[in-house]
Amino acid sequence: MKQNYIIYFILFYLLYCNCKVLQYTMCCSFNVYILFYFNVLFILNRERMGPELMIETSKNPKCPKVSAVSTIVNRGLPLKAYVFRNYNFLPGVRSHYLGGCQHKMWQAIRASSAAPGYFQEFVLGNDLHQDGGLLINNPTALAIHESKCLWPNTPVQCVVSLGTGRYETIGKTSSSTYTSLKTKLTNVISSATDTEEVHTMLDALLPPNTYFRFNPYMSEDISLDENRQERLDFLQAEGRRYLERNENKLKKVASVLTQEKGIVQKLAEWAQLKADMYDGLAFRSKL
16 A cells, blocks of 8 residues: 555654654654554454553553544534544643543554545444544644643654655646536545645744655555555655655654753753642653
């Protein structure tokens, strides 16, 4: 599948640049994308995923904060996003999004990747879940919001957003004064699943050298369920060419992600930790 190739090549290159990259992806959509696209390998494989709840993974000090987004489609309109988390917020802190951490990993993966036309909706409790891309096809802004709920006094160090490739059609200019029903529906679907508007907004709002987006242009439109080897080889070649063209950018993001904390930042976090302890909240800051 085309998504796998684009994501895997960027992921492996970042790991090649520095194996610590995954430890610093707590406040970006990187984790969300990984969860979504690894679903192809693990969907319905409950035995391999095990019975562990997502929140239980936080016991591992090396495990980053991870979230996956689904869309609840049976609570009326507008549709509602649901965030599966392996973390919880402090008392009094609330996200704008529905969500929870008392779910099994396989449930989060299954619910967040139930793409219409490919996988059946997933029933969880009284809710019916479909792919989060129906509502939030680029969850980068959501990831930043979640990170601010977790660490409200900590500036964002780095945001890495991985796209799945984009293909733009060249339409002919028409003098017609109306569009067909098919065209209207196509435009609505395209608008709802667009990812680049979020990218454009974040690129303008976030500080320099903070936000990095990787989303290669595709020379052909490849369907989500493509499995022919020659097509996969083609996508592999496209991914390699993209990496070659963006080698400096990849090295830059690896450098930012693995940057050590300065003495001023350490002192500020130490002071905040002491203040939190005085207020009876010893774990608001994360050293």
